[in-house]
Amino acid sequence: MAINVVIAGPRGKMGSEAVKMVENETNFRLVACIDHKNNGRTLDTIFPDVERSIPIYDDATKCFENHKDADVLIELSVPQAGYKHTKSALEHHVRPVVGTTGFTEVQLKELDEFAQRNNMGCMIIPNFALGAVLMMKFAKMAATYFPDVDIIEKHHDQKLDAPSGTAIKTAELISENRKAKTQGHPKEEETIPGARGADLDGIKLHSVRLPGLVAHQEVIFGSPGQTLTIKHDSMDRSSFMDGVKLCVNKVMEVKGLIYGLDTIL
Amino acid sequence: MAINVVIAGPRGKMGSEAVKMVENETNFRLVACIDHKNNGRTLDTIFPDVERSIPIYDDATKCFENHKDADVLIELSVPQAGYKHTKSALEHHVRPVVGTTGFTEVQLKELDEFAQRNNMGCMIIPNFALGAVLMMKFAKMAATYFPDVDIIEKHHDQKLDAPSGTAIKTAELISENRKAKTQGHPKEEETIPGARGADLDGIKLHSVRLPGLVAHQEVIFGSPGQTLTIKHDSMDRSSFMDGVKLCVNKVMEVKGLIYGLDTIL
Amino acid sequence: MAINVVIAGPRGKMGSEAVKMVENETNFRLVACIDHKNNGRTLDTIFPDVERSIPIYDDATKCFENHKDADVLIELSVPQAGYKHTKSALEHHVRPVVGTTGFTEVQLKELDEFAQRNNMGCMIIPNFALGAVLMMKFAKMAATYFPDVDIIEKHHDQKLDAPSGTAIKTAELISENRKAKTQGHPKEEETIPGARGADLDGIKLHSVRLPGLVAHQEVIFGSPGQTLTIKHDSMDRSSFMDGVKLCVNKVMEVKGLIYGLDTIL
Amino acid sequence: MAINVVIAGPRGKMGSEAVKMVENETNFRLVACIDHKNNGRTLDTIFPDVERSIPIYDDATKCFENHKDADVLIELSVPQAGYKHTKSALEHHVRPVVGTTGFTEVQLKELDEFAQRNNMGCMIIPNFALGAVLMMKFAKMAATYFPDVDIIEKHHDQKLDAPSGTAIKTAELISENRKAKTQGHPKEEETIPGARGADLDGIKLHSVRLPGLVAHQEVIFGSPGQTLTIKHDSMDRSSFMDGVKLCVNKVMEVKGLIYGLDTIL
CATH class of the missing domain: 3.30.360.10 (Dihydrodipicolinate Reductase; domain 2)
Structure with missing residues (x-):
């Protein structure tokens, strides 16, 4: 069964690669995007290559409420928003795969405890290469x-x-x-x-x-x-997508916080 | 404390490299050699670079009886002699590191059981590279x-x-x-x-x-x-000596038969 | 003094790289483009990065008549148009640097004779790499x-x-x-x-x-x-531009037809 | 027809490689060696691999007088002897290929003039690689x-x-x-x-x-x-022999002094 994915930060350098990757991967299905711009629009109006109408939300909570089938959040937005999106994902039982940085020790500990308690995986990956x-x-x-x-x-x-x-x-x-x-x-x-x-x-x-x-x-x-x-x-940023793909699959299997790609190889 | 080493096949391509390596390694001490030729001579008469008088035996049993302080046998002679030397080493509580090939399944099993019973390591390594x-x-x-x-x-x-x-x-x-x-x-x-x-x-x-x-x-x-x-x-055969060195140290720590370098890396 | 350049085929893969290259090179100055589409428009309406208003012509002869200061034609359009553009350039004393292929032996001979007679260089370069x-x-x-x-x-x-x-x-x-x-x-x-x-x-x-x-x-x-x-x-098509640059400089110095980059290295 | 070669310095690192090379090359024939030791002996008593009895001289002049068929001297001895051997070779119409260093400007000029006058080649090659x-x-x-x-x-x-x-x-x-x-x-x-x-x-x-x-x-x-x-x-010194080989062939064709391998490539 396909893994339903939400992407935060779809217009960024990493985010736009992630959109392409998820769309091309038969086991993944893109269900929504989180973007502080473009609320209410659909992704095909921004990316001509995207064929299906995927809704865009500026609010993570609203996004997850409307998409209860979401399995994984790929968080590639900005540090300021990263924690909020990650927290909201966990609260809606969506497993976060996070490429944004800038989390404090306290935040990491909190995310780990929350994930453990709810029997969910959460991955923070500073380097997807x-x-x-x-x-x-x-x-x-x-x-x-x-x-x-x-x-x-x-x-x-x-x-x-x-x-x-x-x-x-x-x-x-x-x-x-x-x-x-x-x-x-x-x-x-x-x-x-x-x-x-x-x-x-x-x-x-x-x-x-x-x-x-x-x-x-x-x-x-x-x-x-x-x-x-x-x-x-x-050669280029597409090289990060193998790491993202691996994490999306892996986060479905693990419990608690995983920090860094090296820990799962 | 140094590991006392016996080398079988000191005149061969691998064997002569092993003599050099053991002589140069401060933790190893060459105590005797096994060679079907040159019984009764000493190694310095064959290798001008060797400075100490190391005795040569054509008979493994006699060698191990005369050198009760021997810890490890580096067996690099020929397949026909390899099993005999290995067996004799184990019987005298000398741990074999074996580069010769041609052991049968039955022989491997027997060596393993003997080594296990006597709480000793025994390594058979087809490729020391x-x-x-x-x-x-x-x-x-x-x-x-x-x-x-x-x-x-x-x-x-x-x-x-x-x-x-x-x-x-x-x-x-x-x-x-x-x-x-x-x-x-x-x-x-x-x-x-x-x-x-x-x-x-x-x-x-x-x-x-x-x-x-x-x-x-x-x-x-x-x-x-x-x-x-x-x-x-x-570049050359000296590249095998890192593997031999590793095995000589390792065979002192393990119990039973180890087959292949990959299993200990 | 700058070399005044006309580019034929500015929208193609090679052509668009050539536009970038000529615009960035201090010794070159782009004066016009030849394109079977977009006659009468200016290049900045097609390439947002181009800042100056460079006229586009669908007719080579008209282009060269309007730009008597043109020194070199970089011909990167299609085989069908390549010969016509090259011939017209020579007739207007503009030296061609040609990346399009498909010239016949007869055409090559004719171009060579014409260039020789008029004391001009003409370069046909199947591979700019x-x-x-x-x-x-x-x-x-x-x-x-x-x-x-x-x-x-x-x-x-x-x-x-x-x-x-x-x-x-x-x-x-x-x-x-x-x-x-x-x-x-x-x-x-x-x-x-x-x-x-x-x-x-x-x-x-x-x-x-x-x-x-x-x-x-x-x-x-x-x-x-x-x-x-x-x-x-x-790594990418930009690697061809060193060759194009070299030819634009070289074609100003030589007489007659030069075929292939290897002949001038 | 084979080129008859004299080697000066046959026991050195380069010299012993040169002996091997000349012996293996069907177009070359080793006729004598110059060595300050071993005068009067033959090369097979020093190198077991050499099969023919090649005479050794400690005096270059005597060597060239006894071997009037010599075509080329490969000079690989020591700086002190190099100039003397080279001069003597030229005087006996033997073309020198010299790997020893330490020639003065005056000596180089003199060798060049002598070689020119006698219509002979002379090569001094600081690097045969x-x-x-x-x-x-x-x-x-x-x-x-x-x-x-x-x-x-x-x-x-x-x-x-x-x-x-x-x-x-x-x-x-x-x-x-x-x-x-x-x-x-x-x-x-x-x-x-x-x-x-x-x-x-x-x-x-x-x-x-x-x-x-x-x-x-x-x-x-x-x-x-x-x-x-x-x-x-x-990988090893044998890599110099391609250069020596090239020079032995080349020195037969040129006139005057050639300095350095790069000038003939």
Whole structure:
């Protein structure tokens, strides 16, 4: 039987991808949208590709009252609205899959308790990039056996920060799984400063920035006679939808709050 | 405290690497070797790099009787001798780490029961290539989330079989973890036969053979907007020693027979 | 001084990228467009991003008569119109850079003679992908020194033909520059048919098709102890614009007909 | 007809590879060796793999007098002896292919004039790594069209200097062929110092050091919508022999001094 889905934030970058994904997935059925604009209109008047008339509400409570068959809320609106939508979903027995951020510890605890009490799943997922999360998981696992590792991340040349957040996160996860160590030859010398990259707990991070690149990372483990590389290439935002899809299915099975994609892989 | 090691087959390709590895590892101590040749000689007369006088025996039983402090046997001789050495090791309370193949089901069962009864570990490891085994493990895990996958393996041009055994094994493991499916466009057409590679349960395998290559494999998973790649590059036989090292440490902790490196990762 | 440009086919996939490119390039100035629709309108009514009022003509002759300052025609319309536009451009002393195909030998000869006589450049470029053309050029050069080569091309799984046209073209160029040879071990055997890929003059071609891929090719040369790899990754149609830009500059300097991007690199 | 070869320095790392190469090449015939040790012995007493009795001389002049059929000297001994061997070869009408370094400007001029006068070729080649030299040549060519470039070089973790000499040389060659430019976003920021690598004329160089790596470099060019990558992987010293082979053939055809492999590709 299909899972009935409500999407909050259908006009955003992630939200519009989610609309496409849910419409294309045979097991999912889009029943309504929550949008602070466009109350009372239908989705086909905004997205020409959508064929069915799906109602839009600016009020989450009203939405859930009118759609008692809703199973899952995909919450991709803005932080200010995220908590309210999530809370309202749970109260109407709709399981939230939440991509918005900015929840406080107190809110998370409250959502968890409410979900537990009502025997429902609730997922808060700061990063839906399934491929990137798997890369990090595998990298952490590999570090147990191969403690020597360099990370190369490559992005378009409009990116401001180096290293990328994902590279830093990956290095931190690896750090949890290996003994602290200094890599390279003890007498190693940079004849031009920066050659050996950024250092995070002894792990070397290298940031390539070029036009034509999108978002790429490779984690290279070396040991005598061999290297093991975990590589993720992300082309566009559609790559997040595999993660959203996975969560919509998963939230139907779990109880209580789940935080982060890595915990369910 | 150091682990006292006996090596069977010290002159073979794997065996001579193992001698080097054990000698270099501060936690391991080589106490004797088993070799059907050179009985009564010492290892330094064969390997100039070995500095200490390590005795060589052609008889496993005599070896273990003379070295009651032996903890682990690294068995890398030939199939005909492998079982005998392994059995003898267990009888003298020396834990076997076995790279030789050709054990029968009956022998495996017997070794397991003996090891269990005596509260000892015994490991039979057909493939010590830790990096390759991790690659396969990660590939199997990734297949749960990304069912579309091609495998490219690259070897030197003296290799006779294509695809490689590792590529086939990887595809079989992936197959266990994904629903059967046909990849590519249904109307896909090879204008030159073979372009799309070998097909194993719908997974495409591509074999590159060139001088200058050693042994390489990449497993590429694709899903909308992203790819995830697991890649292993093996340069020489020294790459097996990380696996041997891991097993020597592990066999001290486990009870009963362990078959295959993947089961302990 | 800026080069004044006319674009034919501004609404097409390539044409609309060309409009963007010319508008962003400080040395180029878009003066008019040729389009069988929209005669008399201005470009800003079609492309909201275009700020200046650039006139649109359905008739090439009228366009060139009204814009005597035009230097270059970028012809990206359809084969039926391509020849007519190109001829008219030359007659009005506007140098054509032509991406449309379908010119006959007779037409090419005529255009060349006309251009020569009038001391003008004229470029017909079936493939503007500068990176891909460079990859092919380097591959052909490398083949002189490294005759052993495999080609791996990777595309999205909606592509129908395998191997790709670029892979076939690359193999043909390599073939011109190496003696015919059989690669791999003479006793090599495919245990699953297709593993060693498609064979073109002894060169092996491997086609990977996966969701998440766009258009990628690597040409791998092997010789004892080393490999040399030329790799091109194309993300979207914007990658053609470097080639168009190069040609617009080049056509101002050359005399007579130039066919193909490779001839000017 | 075979080319008769004399090798100076047959016991060195490069020299012993050269002996193997010449013996395996059907067009080459090894006629003598020059070695400051082993005068009067034959090569088969030193290298068990060599089957024929090839005489060894400690004096170059005596060697060339006894072997008037010698065509080419492969000089791979030490800097102190290199000039003397080379001079003597030219005087006996034997064409030198020289891998030793340390020649002065005056010596180079003298060798050139002597070779010109006698209508002979003479090659001094500081780097026989054909694949690396091609990589640099292609990188320099590509820089004309794609000015944005990062270089990643990867070496074993016993290497002391970073970036590698080849990476620096590559960046310098690229610099000759592109206008000076700053890459990346003007407001780019390293949150961990070194992330963006070493900077050489605006080109970013990244040095990876890991056990299991040998010697690898990739030069990545980026432009909107595409990247072009030139990659060289070197596994061992045998990779230099393609360059030596090429030079032995080439030195028979040229007149005067040739310096560097790049000048003949």
